[in-house]
Amino acid sequence: MYDDCSAECDKGVIRFLSEIFCFFLLFLPFLRTYICSAGHFWVMQQYKCTKCGYVYLPESGDHTQGIAPNTPFEELPDTWVCPRCGAEKKAFVIIV
Numbered sequence: 001m002y003d004d005c006s007a008e009c010d011k012g013v014i015r016f017l018s019e020i021f022c023f024f025l026l027f028l029p030f031l032r033t034y035i036c037s038a039g040h041f042w043v044m045q046q047y048k049c050t051k052c053g054y055v056y057l058p059e060s061g062d063h064t065q066g067i068a069p070n071t072p073f074e075e076l077p078d079t080w081v082c083p084r085c086g087a088e089k090k091a092f093v094i095i096v
């Protein structure tokens with residue numbers, strides 16, 4: 001159904017979209033974007049400790065307290081504390 005021109009155009013569109021995606025990943029590091037199995041996009045926010053500057057990275061989790069990778073900050077238990085200085089969860093702010 002497709003002629004050679006249409007197939008090349010489709011490849012061009014896909015390449016363009018992938019380049020835009022890479023641009024966002026490379027030049028907007030404050031956005032940690034993940035693709036779920038259904039193909040939807042969502043953003044996991046990073047949080048920074050106001051006491052010592054430690055940054056909680058959801059993709060890493062916190063192995064010192066048994067927090068699995070890809071755990072959003074909002075889902076951390078209220079008993080979770082900063083692994084560096086011991087500050088409570090309420091001492092963290094969103095990194096914008």
